[in-house]
Ligand SMILES: *[C@@H]1O[C@H](CO)[C@@H](O)[C@H](O)[C@H]1NC(C)=O
Ligand SMILES: *[C@@H]1O[C@H](CO)[C@@H](O)[C@H](O)[C@H]1NC(C)=O
């Protein structure tokens with residue numbers, strides 16, 4: 001055995017010592033997928049991983065355990081069915097809906113018998129990684145196990161991330177969640193964006209935080225107040241990158257990992273492979289993601305879409321969550337599930353019709369496939385506006401979807417090659433990184449382990465109150481001086 005092998009063995013045995021708890025009970029597969037990729041990679045690298053999860057894995061390695069909360073999937077069905085109604089909500093309703101949704105699912109997870117049992121058992125962890133989505137009571141796991149906290153967010157850094165580590169994100173140039181604006185906002189847009197920012201802050205402090213603290217005190221009886229844990233977070237991994245997001249500032253403890261969930265392409269089932277291989281004029285892939293359902297479209301919109309499809313020479317694969325589809329044209333193939341990443345990776349896929357969720361946008365850009373968005377809620381409108389500005393996409397809001405609007409957008413995208421060119425350019429930007437996103441995520445997680453929480457990454461801004469942060473105190477002080485008669489300052 002030479003020295004190199006000894007070194008390798010020592011390194012592996014050092015990394016193997018970490019015991020990591022993943023808190024990922026939110027029953028939405030698109031959110032789960034990002035955490036799942038990270039946990040599997042951590043396990044592959046020898047860490048002992050335990051994950052609180054709603055999705056049961058069939059084949060788990062010996063160092064990967066699950067605490068299952070499967071019934072949360074059933075409990076989320078009603079919420080998911082109502083998502084499409086969000087198009088009629090005003091901004092206040094949307095903001096409050098999100099906070100309430102977070103409170104509901106945090107409580108469902110924490111009150112789950114398997115989670116309660118797990119918390120009663122004796123466990124030790126070196127690190128807690130939790131899903132950050134209006135779920136601040138999960139900070140209680142870090143306090144319970146006395147371990148550093150890493151948060152993962154399946155979006156780019158929105159207000160609820162920035163606040164935790166004092167990451168800057170002024171509403172003057174960072175569009176808020178639910179606001180469908182470009183980064184270059186005019187006065188009215190900046191006004192509305194700031195208004196939304198203030199509403200979000202108000203809802204956070206009046207609704208979300210007190211309720212999350214209540215959950216924290218109920219399910220972690222010895223925990224300090226949430227205010228004492230909220231900012232005690234070592235690292236946040238956010239699902240963004242300049243290839244798909246606006247440029248915005250990130251502190252050293254906020255790391256962008258968009259693309260970390262992308263899997264190695266897998267071979268398609270023979271039938272599907274043949275279908276795509278034989279599509280001379282290309283294939284359009286149509287999916288509204290894992291939370292929304294195409295079957296929830298109202299009949300008029302569904303018929304308008306089918307009329308447009310029936311006139312195409314391209315084939316269409318539509319993720320349609322039902323056995324049959326009335327008046328389905330011959331060039332349309334339906335299924336309740338498709339291997340999305342592998343279809344997007346096929347060279348004959350010419351267009352992706354999508355709800356514009358973050359995961360789908362990343363997968364499209366990674367594979368250089370132009371997107372036609374039908375945004376419904378959350379960050380979907382924002383993602384699709386960026387896609388249109390970057391020239392690889394267009395969008396028709398669900399509300400405005402008619403045969404004419406949809407058909408015009410679709411035909412323009414199919415006939416104008418600039419969309420494909422821009423999609424490939426964006427794909428190149430996404431892939432041109434010093435370190436692969438998943439490796440980067442693991443590096444920073446292990447960094448937190450090596451540096452025992454890495455407190456040296458914390459910003460001094462966390463110690464300021466809001467008026468100090470906004471410099472209101474020196475500004476008022478200066479104004480006072482300006483108007484007073486003090487010759488020393490002349
Ligand atoms: C904050 O986190 C560190 C570990 O990163 C831990 O040692 C400390 O006790 C935590 N503080 C509180 C108030 O929980
Ligand atoms: C906040 O202030 C305290 C007390 O002055 C100091 O010990 C701590 O390091 C400060 N935190 C940061 C992140 O600068």
Ligand SMILES: *[C@@H]1O[C@H](CO)[C@@H](O)[C@H](O)[C@H]1NC(C)=O
Nearest residue numbers: 483484485486487488489490
């Ligand atoms: C300003 O200060 C000077 C000297 O201190 C004084 O003579 C003068 O009356 C003051 N003027 C006003 C408007 O207070």
